[in-house]
Amino acid sequence: MQIQNNTCECKECIVRSLIFEHVSTMELGTFCTTKREENYRKGQVVIQQGAPITEFIYVKDGLVKLYTQSGQGRNQIISLARPYDFISLLTIFSDKHYQYSVSAIEDTTVCIIDLVRLKELVRENGNFALDLLERMSRTADNIIRNYNDINRKNLRGRIAYILLNFADTIYLNDRFELPVSRKEIAELIGMTTENVIRILSEFRKEGIIRINGKEIEIADKTKLQFLSEHA
């Protein structure tokens, strides 16, 4: 983890993110003086569950996972966050401490803004407040819907669902490199690592997907969609 200097390229970075479209250039200036960037390598912990919340963090580049840890290494992944996802959006306004951990799945750069400063901005700029509400609403909503969807599927349905998710929502391509390990997939959709592997193998044998290590290609999308919906 390294702290970088604050050359103010915020404009580009932040403006690209919808949430900040209502922040004026002047207000943006004050961000640049208070924000900082940090880099994390794959595997490093960005936020430790239980740590006090003093800052607002978002992913500028890379990929992170939000997860809860409980005894003996049994983790549960709440969600994955990509650039411009606001990883501390969940508890940030309601809690004093993080209820989950965040760590980098790929090399990641995050931007960090002081929470007090962010709150000031909410108070001063009503449109920004609305943007933030909308963003937060969407984030929470997606997570909840995800839990709901996954809970009513059997294991084959879950694997189908997550594969379609990667292809259609994240990579926009039926062929992609899995960013996560089999173990992490298991933690993401609530099953064991062995069964993730088993079912991926089944899908391969059935000609639904092609696998080469972390590389996945969807061969029979119709069938995968059917499985996702009906299993």
Place this chain on the structure above:
Amino acid sequence: MQIQNNTCECKECIVRSLIFEHVSTMELGTFCTTKREENYRKGQVVIQQGAPITEFIYVKDGLVKLYTQSGQGRNQIISLARPYDFISLLTIFSDKHYQYSVSAIEDTTVCIIDLVRLKELVRENGNFALDLLERMSRTADNIIRNYNDINRKNLRGRIAYILLNFADTIYLNDRFELPVSRKEIAELIGMTTENVIRILSEFRKEGIIRINGKEIEIADKTKLQFLSEHA
């Protein structure tokens, strides 16, 4: 469902609710002219999944459930909402249509505020915006944590968990009347009705609880807590 007249007892109702503590008396006045109340009897639908979101709704009195419906009557309850819970808090700022249904578990009165008016208030009143953010954050957070907690427990653990939840969080009493049917408990914690009944019976036989229809009394709280945490 009846529409009531708008005698402005908002002050009492709304002020009691933390979220509105930063709304001035003047602003409160404009609420009274725009808000309305509706009554629903047990079992009636307050919000139908898919309906357009045009208003902000909260429970003034009673108890409702938020749930998603999927084919052939297999529902999943997302959460229960009691007075001053903001039932349309989730999708309200991010979606145009409700992603879930809401119906009354007990006779319920809801207050309804025009969404446009609410957004104006967010824009005008920064402290109110922060309150709303906090409230929303907490709501979403609780739901997510709940899913997380429940997912890692086996069936006995889930029943223990939900019973403790009723006793400690909702009724503040080790003896209470179950507001929900066995079927609804099942939908709330992701198991079948039969197994809810079976495990409640087991707990009764094991002397952990006493049951009389909908009335539950926790007899051995220590054991229930142990089950909730270790099963």
Place this chain on the structure above:
DNA sequence: CGCGGCTTTGATGTTCATCAAGTAAAGTGG
């Protein structure tokens, strides 16, 4: 009074986690 929904219990079968054991890959220190 009868019908439909809720509740209860038992029997059965499927799904899934766990255990075990081995291979492959990736990081680590000399």
Place this chain on the structure above:
DNA sequence: CCACTTTACTTGATGAACATCAAAGCCGCG
């Protein structure tokens, strides 16, 4: 760069946990 250790991946066998099916009693409601 190679031996070494650790972590990820894979497959099979087993049993436990849980859903499903079936049948019957109960209760409220029209």
